[in-house]
Amino acid sequence: MLNYILRRLLLMIPTLLGIMFVSFVIIQFVPGGPVERMISQLQGHDIDATARFGGGNGGADMATGATSGNNGGSKYLGAQGLDPELIAELEKMYGFDKPAPERFWIMVKNYARFDLGESYYRDASVVDLVLEKMPVSISLGIWSTLIIYLISIPLGIKKAVKDGEAFDIWTSAAVFIGYAIPSFMFAILLIILFAGGRYFDLFPLRGIVSDNWKDMTWWQVALDYAWHMVLPSAAMVISGFAGLTMLTKNSFLDEIGKQYVLTARAKGLPERQILYGHVFRNAMLIVIAGFPSAVLAVFFTGSLLIEVIFSLDGLGLLSFESVMNRDYPVVLGTLYIFSLMGLLMTLIRDVVYVLVDPRIDFEARTV
Numbered sequence: 093m094l095n096y097i098l099r100r101l102l103l104m105i106p107t108l109l110g111i112m113f114v115s116f117v118i119i120q121f122v123p124g125g126p127v128e129r130m131i132s133q134l135q136g137h138d139i140d141a142t143a144r145f146g147g148g149n150g151g152a153d154m155a156t157g158a159t160s161g162n163n164g165g166s167k168y169l170g171a172q173g174l175d176p177e178l179i180a181e182l183e184k185m186y187g188f189d190k191p192a193p194e195r196f197w198i199m200v201k202n203y204a205r206f207d208l209g210e211s212y213y214r215d216a217s218v219v220d221l222v223l224e225k226m227p228v229s230i231s232l233g234i235w236s237t238l239i240i241y242l243i244s245i246p247l248g249i250k251k252a253v254k255d256g257e258a259f260d261i262w263t264s265a266a267v268f269i270g271y272a273i274p275s276f277m278f279a280i281l282l283i284i285l286f287a288g289g290r291y292f293d294l295f296p297l298r299g300i301v302s303d304n305w306k307d308m309t310w311w312q313v314a315l316d317y318a319w320h321m322v323l324p325s326a327a328m329v330i331s332g333f334a335g336l337t338m339l340t341k342n343s344f345l346d347e348i349g350k351q352y353v354l355t356a357r358a359k360g361l362p363e364r365q366i367l368y369g370h371v372f373r374n375a376m377l378i379v380i381a382g383f384p385s386a387v388l389a390v391f392f393t394g395s396l397l398i399e400v401i402f403s404l405d406g407l408g409l410l411s412f413e414s415v416m417n418r419d420y421p422v423v424l425g426t427l428y429i430f431s432l433m434g435l436l437m438t439l440i441r442d443v444v445y446v447l448v449d450p451r452i453d454f455e456a457r458t459v
Contacts, residue, residue: 248340
């Protein structure tokens with residue numbers, strides 16, 4: 093198993109390089125980059141933009157950029173009437189004065205040291221921004237994933253045992269209704285019902301703790317934190333548990349119909365022992381296989397609208413705003429972190445495979 097883990101860790105290097113190369117190439121063709129953005133502000137006589145242009149290197153060590161079209165002899169839109177030396181100064185400020193291959197190589201070397209560069213517009217390093225937003229995303233991800241699995245696995249097992257009976261039919265209706273409701277719609281409904289929207293004012297609308305949390309004792313902070321997490325977590329759980337419930341049910345139904353289960357029953361083993369001593373280990377493999385993607389979806393992509401609705405400043409919102417603002421160091425930096433976490437989660441999944449079913453031997457297979 094150790095050799096397999098080492099091989100997988102080594103394989104992550106070319107995988108990350110491939111992801112970053114494709115992302116870098118795509119960004120080169122995206123219009124409206126930071127240079128064009130600054131040109132637009134300067135043409136509009138934006139005093140704040142001029143002051144910001146005058147100081148700082150804006151992440152000149154970063155290695156991305158986008159240009160668009162030709163305009164009056166310049167490769168940037170809206171550059172007519174500006175001194176070419178000013179354009180060159182802007183390119184140098186954002187690090188676009190170097191050829192694309194050189195910028196990519198600089199980025200690779202910096203990322204190898206986990207130096208993800210500086211944000212163009214936030215006056216902070218990408219690492220500091222990620223660490224600042226991480227607690228919100230971790231809070232949403234951990235609680236939502238934990239609740240989803242605590243609900244879905246027992247419910248899926250029960251549905252498999254009661255397949256075709258009234259319990260299975262009624263719970264299936266509830267599951268499909270939950271699946272059909274987008275998490276952001278359910279979040280709005282929760283706000284209307286329980287956050288002072290129209291009926292009850294039981295839960296807060298924003299943040300993960302109250303503004304005066306520093307004046308609270310540790311147990312008051314814990315209760316306040318749990319109080320703030322109820323509605324966002326519930327909104328993410330409602331659409332997340334449906335798929336996992338049906339996956340668990342179908343996996344158990346598939347295993348229950350196999351010959352080894354019939355043999356165990358013929359030997360007179362108790363149904364509970366058959367279900368949890370034999371079927372559970374095999375049926376849970378497919379559930380474990382989807383764990384990394386489920387966690388990443390909840391942590392980052394699935395939490396974007398929830399973060400907006402409940403005013404939670406997390407990684408999902410950071411990534412979205414960075415894309416909209418063409419803040420390329422943050423875009424590529426967060427993508428690098430997400431990709432690395434995805435690869436590590438996949439490796440953890442394989443290790444859990446072995447813990448759940450020791451019959452699996454990764455040493456006997458190639459990566």
